[in-house]
Amino acid sequence: MGSDETATTTPPLDGIDSVSALGEESRRRMFAFVRRAGRPVTRDEAAASVGISRKLAAFHLDKLVDAGLLRSHFGVPGTPRKVGRQPKLYEPTDAQITVTIPERRPELLAELLLEAVLTEGDGRSAADTAIEVSARRGRRLGELDRAAARPGRLGAERGLTMCERMLEAYGFEPARPGATEVRLRNCPFHPLAARAPALVCGMNHAFLGGYLDGLEVTGVEAVIVPTAGECCVRLRPTAAPAGPAATGSGDDTP
Missing domain, CATH: 1.10.10.10 (Winged helix-like DNA-binding domain superfamily/Winged helix DNA-binding domain)
Structure with a gap:
């Protein structure tokens, strides 16, 4: 890439x-x-x-x-x-074939890190730039998938179904414990994620969050939920906002 x-x-x-x-x-x-x-x-x-x-x-x-x-x-x-x-x-073709079980995608991580180094500016660390690059890459992928599918408005359930196709292709091994949640049974960036979890998990989180933004899925967010043997990120319903609206008080209260 x-x-x-x-x-x-x-x-x-x-x-x-x-x-x-x-x-x-x-x-x-x-x-x-x-x-x-x-x-x-x-x-x-x-x-x-x-x-x-x-x-x-x-x-x-x-x-x-x-x-x-x-x-x-x-x-x-x-x-x-x-x-x-x-x-x-x-x-x-120029394709390089690598087979790993479970799936690993070190080339994607390497490309994101390389782009971060090449675009790093004054006042920003390489780590911060890597997270920005990952979010941008994910958003672009989501935009392209949306343009190809033309799905219209995407709520949580249908949006996650579209997400599963990309997640499967990139080796995340998505599983649906519920209609509006996706767990990722495999981390394509392991074992590098174990060596630098803050950086790699942050990039992964930004990439998947950017994909949701580009795909324009509503009611779903990417959250970091460290779980042994799985990817650190899950896709699940957007958390209810804290404050008066969540407690039932406010403008709607008689």
Whole structure:
């Protein structure tokens, strides 16, 4: 995730799905051939590299495209693209596949910290800047998800359902103990969170709070609730304000 927008428009690649796509031997060998070629290759070249039919090679290559390991386009190797029927070419993507169980996302944390260091200004600590950057990143992600879904007004229950999709994609392992609460069974930033809990949990809290803001969910807030073996943040109903309104006195009192 380079720039702020690039980072939030590209969902994390599912490492398990990508690795499972390489379980078939011919597919794995073709993937290795394409990576070593240093240029886009045709279906015929890929088929010849493992000694299978062109049709079967096309099936395996397209599975690798679906898994995010290869990308495809039409053209002739080594020549400018022209109008008319061209062979389909395959080349590696820039995706880096990492599989961790439970899910870990150290790259997201690293990118937020790097951005904080690069944008740190006078009078602000790197930690404060990191929290601001995390909130901004989360808000942008929420805005993009809202623009894509166009959900209209989002109350607590429907808003949290939308949140679950993002939380699942980023490895938080969301669980719904109730219609208006989400617990996060996994911390994608562990074990770094254990080494610097104030910083990492603060960034996490800001990221998720920013996402709720960008998604424009009403009646829900991100709160820090340290729990052993889980993420430090929960999404739950907004706390009732203290004061006359909460006690039943005030302007409404006869």
